[in-house]
Amino acid sequence: xxxxxxxxxxxRAITFSSPAYLPVRLGVHFxxxxxxxxxxxxRIRELAGAFPDDFFEAxxxxxxxxxxxxxxxxxxxxxxxxDWAEEGRGMKPCSHPLASGYExxxxxxxxxxxxxxxxxxxxxxxxNRGERYILGWVWFTLFERLWMLRGFENMLTDPWLYPDxxxxxxxxxxxxxxxxxxQWLDRGADGIxxxxxxxxxxxxxxxxxxxxxxxxxxxxxxxxxxxxxGAHVWMHLCGNxxxxxPDLIEIGLNVLNPIQPQAMDLERLSREFGGxxxxxxxxxxxxxxxxxxxxxxxxxxxxxxxLFGRFDGGYIGGTxxxxxxxxxxxxxxxxxxxxxxxxx
Amino acid sequence: xxxxQIYEYTVSGNAPxxxxxxxxxxxxxxxxxxxxxxYLIPAMAEVGDRxxxxxxxxxxxxxxxxxxxxxxAILKPLLTDTDLKPAGKVVIGTVKGDLHDIGKNLVSMMLQxxxxxxxxxxxxxxPEKFVDAVKQSKADVVALSALLTTTxxxxxxxxxxxxxxxxxxxxxxxIGGAPVTQRYADEIGADGYAPDANSAVRRTRQLLGLA
Numbered sequence: 001x002x003x004x005x006x007x008x009x010x011x012r013a014i015t016f017s018s019p020a021y022l023p024v025r026l027g028v029h030f031x032x033x034x035x036x037x038x039x040x041x042x043r044i045r046e047l048a049g050a051f052p053d054d055f056f057e058a059x060x061x062x063x064x065x066x067x068x069x070x071x072x073x074x075x076x077x078x079x080x081x082x083d084w085a086e087e088g089r090g091m092k093p094c095s096h097p098l099a100s101g102y103e104x105x106x107x108x109x110x111x112x113x114x115x116x117x118x119x120x121x122x123x124x125x126x127x128n129r130g131e132r133y134i135l136g137w138v139w140f141t142l143f144e145r146l147w148m149l150r151g152f153e154n155m156l157t158d159p160w161l162y163p164d165x166x167x168x169x170x171x172x173x174x175x176x177x178x179x180x181x182x183q184w185l186d187r188g189a190d191g192i193x194x195x196x197x198x199x200x201x202x203x204x205x206x207x208x209x210x211x212x213x214x215x216x217x218x219x220x221x222x223x224x225x226x227x228x229x230g231a232h233v234w235m236h237l238c239g240n241x242x243x244x245x246p247d248l249i250e251i252g253l254n255v256l257n258p259i260q261p262q263a264m265d266l267e268r269l270s271r272e273f274g275g276x277x278x279x280x281x282x283x284x285x286x287x288x289x290x291x292x293x294x295x296x297x298x299x300x301x302x303x304x305x306x307l308f309g310r311f312d313g314g315y316i317g318g319t320x321x322x323x324x325x326x327x328x329x330x331x332x333x334x335x336x337x338x339x340x341x342x343x344x
Numbered sequence: 345x346x347x348x349q350i351y352e353y354t355v356s357g358n359a360p361x362x363x364x365x366x367x368x369x370x371x372x373x374x375x376x377x378x379x380x381x382x383y384l385i386p387a388m389a390e391v392g393d394r395x396x397x398x399x400x401x402x403x404x405x406x407x408x409x410x411x412x413x414x415x416x417a418i419l420k421p422l423l424t425d426t427d428l429k430p431a432g433k434v435v436i437g438t439v440k441g442d443l444h445d446i447g448k449n450l451v452s453m454m455l456q457x458x459x460x461x462x463x464x465x466x467x468x469x470x471p472e473k474f475v476d477a478v479k480q481s482k483a484d485v486v487a488l489s490a491l492l493t494t495t496x497x498x499x500x501x502x503x504x505x506x507x508x509x510x511x512x513x514x515x516x517x518x519i520g521g522a523p524v525t526q527r528y529a530d531e532i533g534a535d536g537y538a539p540d541a542n543s544a545v546r547r548t549r550q551l552l553g554l555a
Binding site: 092159161324 | 357398401402403404406407410443446449492493494522
């Protein structure tokens with residue numbers, strides 16, 4: 001079997017040209033998990049260590065105020081002026097600098113995409129990138145950035161209630177993102193990872209027509225910037241986003257993450273979209289991982305590889321989101337073991 | 345003026361128009377209760393139906409609710425006791441440990457749109473606070489929301505607290521949220537479960553014998 005570098009192997013998986021092995025991205029945050037068992041945790045670390053070191057990803061986001069401990073939680077302020085809290089079960093934004101209205105823009109300071117030091121730590125890692133695939137994050141890309149600034153319910157209705165102000169703010173965020181994309185590509189990133197959760201468990205948060213009207217052209221601009229320079233477009237979209245998936249493919253999406261089986265029918269995804277874009281994720285953290293048996297976890301891994309990986313590539317192994325606190329360690333062991341079957 | 349326009353502009357979420365027409369209707373002597381019961385409530389029912397049929401999404405629902413609330417702000421102070429009785433009083437909140445509020449807010453808006461009086465306790469609400477609110481407001485219904493499997497048990501502790509305070513027989517309890525099911529509702533002794541905002545209204549009306 002031909003051995004490819006990580007970079008080449010991911011490229012082949014994404015472009016349906018016969019990767020040498022199944023690329024896999026798994027992660028587990030032990031402090032989160034309810035079950036504690038040193039022996040099993042050691043086993044998981046050992047299994048994780050067997051996967052090739054073929055990938056590097058990073059987020060160049062900056063903070064105005066770094067995380068500090070306040071009681072049982074950590075609190076910080078990001079560069080957009082949004083306050084965050086992490087209380088042991090995931091982080092959440094807890095203030096919105098423009099919530100009071102667009103008048104607040106008068107005294108608002110936008111972050112500088114070229115701020116000194118933004119890529120300092122990343123550059124140090126990249127010095128030894130070797131043949132790893134480099135995925136550059138442009139996270140909380142557009143909709144999420146906008147609602148973090150304005151508040152969720154405000155942002156859902158802004159395109160109708162404040163069309164001009166909304167469009168101006170949206171375009172400012174896009175400009176910021178384009179500058180981040182350029183800096184990543186200048187550093188030789190192989191792909192850019194965008195994120196916006198447009199789906200709920202049942203469907204889209206806004207109608208597909210409105211999405212096309214208010215947001216699609218912005219994604220088209222950002223995706224085009226990436227594709228122009230030969231890099232791949234990855235995007236994390238939670239929930240059921242089938243309604244806009246053909247649009248995303250049309251404007252250049254290469255890799256879709258995280259694929260929630262309880263929100264989207266996997267058979268349908270494979271039938272209608274398999275071979276047109278690469279699927280990344282899919283092992284059900286809302287069901288099988290939490291309530292299933294290790295045998296069911298293994299069967300799900302095999303099924304995903306069969307459904308999406310059969311197009312001379314087209315699948316990157318992973319879970320349908322972060323592994324949840326209630327997940328039994330035995331299921332995480334089964335997850336790693338099942339994906340390890342596809343190692344080179 | 346054509347009063348039916350109040351209905352139409354509420355459905356399409358045109359708040360300035362709804363406000364203007366409501367003021368005009370009042371000036372022409374239409375009773376506040378009539379505007380609410382004949383136009384606003386049916387408009388919100390239509391919005392809920394379109395939401396359930398996936399013709400409307402959350403933004404349309406929020407915009408319609410905003411138009412309705414604008415009219416209610418004018419009409420409510422003018423209501424007399426005999427004019428229009430609320431369909432019932434609902435204490436609503438997201439249970440202790442859970443900070444999700446959008447689903448709860450949508451249910452709250454739709455209940456308000458169906459003529460219920462709402463006491464919204466917000467998020468991360470401890471059982472004692474539900475108990476106090478039921479005592480003070482003499483509510484007919486308690487609506488509990490949870491979005492996490494780890495916070496669902498707080499629904500049971502809230503029901504237990506209502507029981508311990510001797511209030512359980514006086515109120516109906518409805519529950520909802522992504523991980524919640526009818527089976528879970530049965531298990532913890534809730535009276536009803538609803539998978540979305542519109543069916544929450546329907547279930548609440550059924551429980552109070554209004555539908």
